[in-house]
């Protein structure tokens with residue numbers, strides 16, 4: 001007997017899910033062992049032609065009625081946002097249906113509630129499409145690395161900002177004109193806030209941290225977030241001079257003693273030889289470091305209707321197979337309860353470029369401020385001279401709070417005309 005799928009939302013991703021379900025129905029049936037059939041599609045408004053070629057009777061505006069219908073086995077949620085998506089997913093779970101969703105916003109805000117409900121009902125909730133679109137990443141973290149200890153997950157998880165930073169790097173363009181180009185090409189939304197201020201990446205970071213460290217309580221609100229709107233052409237040039245490229249990274253890391261985790265999103269200067277430095281345009285990539293597996297890298301399209309629908313279909317096949325086997329693999333029963341430590345306690349290192357007066361004692365005074373805050377200087381160089389002198393310093397690793405205090409005190413010095421560039425530096429290989 002066919003398994004019936006309810007689709008919630010028929011936008012960019014939903015329409016591609018319908019297309020793939022139609023085009024691949026024979027293959028899907030043989031991979032699952034039973035055919036999948038669309039039992040209904042919830043939309044906001046009826047009557048618009050959606051080019052699906054489906055019976056108009058399948059469309060409904062009663063999403064709640066659809067997800068609780070007895071003949072529905074599986075629910076795909078591609079509406080997005082918190083409500084009504086959360087209520088619909090919880091209702092579907094409660095009535096015994098397994099769910100596939102692409103909704104990072106919801107999982108980052110309230111994933112614990114959704115997973116607890118799924119455990120209680122003995123159904124699956126799969127969400128590969130919610131982070132890094134098409135890239136198989138969440139199931140590898142959840143399943144393939146279940147026997148390992150993940151130390152760090154670090155990645156480019158927002159395509160729009162990667163596109164903008166890549167344009168700034170390759171063309172020397174400014175932020176505003178690169179954003180305009182991203183909008184013209186359809187990468188960035190008319191309101192680009194979620195992307196350029198790092199909210200989208202922060203939601204994904206929360207989901208990654210939860211999976212990597214089995215910490216059920218991590219939400220988007222726990223993520224330290226800085227976007228890319230303040231990244232200047234000068235920062236990019238400064239990075240280039242050090243053999244680095246600027247990337248917006250989501251970084252989830254266990255503390256050295258393993259008793260807490262840090263979860264953050266901010267621009268980073270990354271050495272050009274780092275695998276993530278070569279990820280250009282709107283591509284996503286995530287670098288995972290695990291105790292036994294070592295370094296792993298996942299790369300591909302993080303967005304777009306068809307790539308995202310590919311991840312949804314993969315999940316749909318997995319939950320359908322589980323259902324046929326009368327099994328489910330709900331997650332989250334194991335909670336390490338590791339707390340998220342404040343950004344100030346995170347160990348980072350800084351690149352600082354200072355426009356200074358070129359006279360005796362300036363470097364000594366600057367070095368003294370680093371020393372006063374317990375921050376060791378890794379290297380320092382001077383560019384230009386006279387009125388155009390710039391001191392460029394890179395620190396060794398130190399608590400982020402000590403580094404931010406150092407920068408504040410440098411800014412207040414008379415002999416520092418301005419702080420031209422401040423950015424965290426992520427080293428590759430043995431870091432110190």
Ligand SMILES: NC(=O)c1ccc[n+]([C@@H]2O[C@H](COP(=O)([O-])OP(=O)(O)OC[C@H]3O[C@@H](n4cnc5c(N)ncnc54)[C@H](O)[C@@H]3O)[C@@H](O)[C@H]2O)c1
Pocket residue numbers: 008009010011012013014042043044045063077078079080081084102103104105129130133302303304305308
């Ligand atoms: N587009 C991508 O590249 C991409 C990538 C990864 C994840 N996602 C996620 O996939 C989800 C869907 O994204 P999208 O790009 O398809 O968005 P979209 O805006 O194109 O589609 C959402 C659709 O849901 C419909 N909708 C809204 N409220 C509804 C309701 N109450 N009942 C029924 N339908 C309703 C809207 O009318 C719209 O057609 C989001 O969670 C998004 O974060 C999208």
Ligand SMILES: N[C@@H](CCO)C(=O)O
Pocket residue numbers: 157158159160161187195200302303
């Ligand atoms: N807006 C996101 C895609 C959806 O997650 C990006 O630019 O990567």
Ligand code: NA
Pocket residue numbers: 128129130131132133134135136137138311
């Ligand atoms: Na993915």
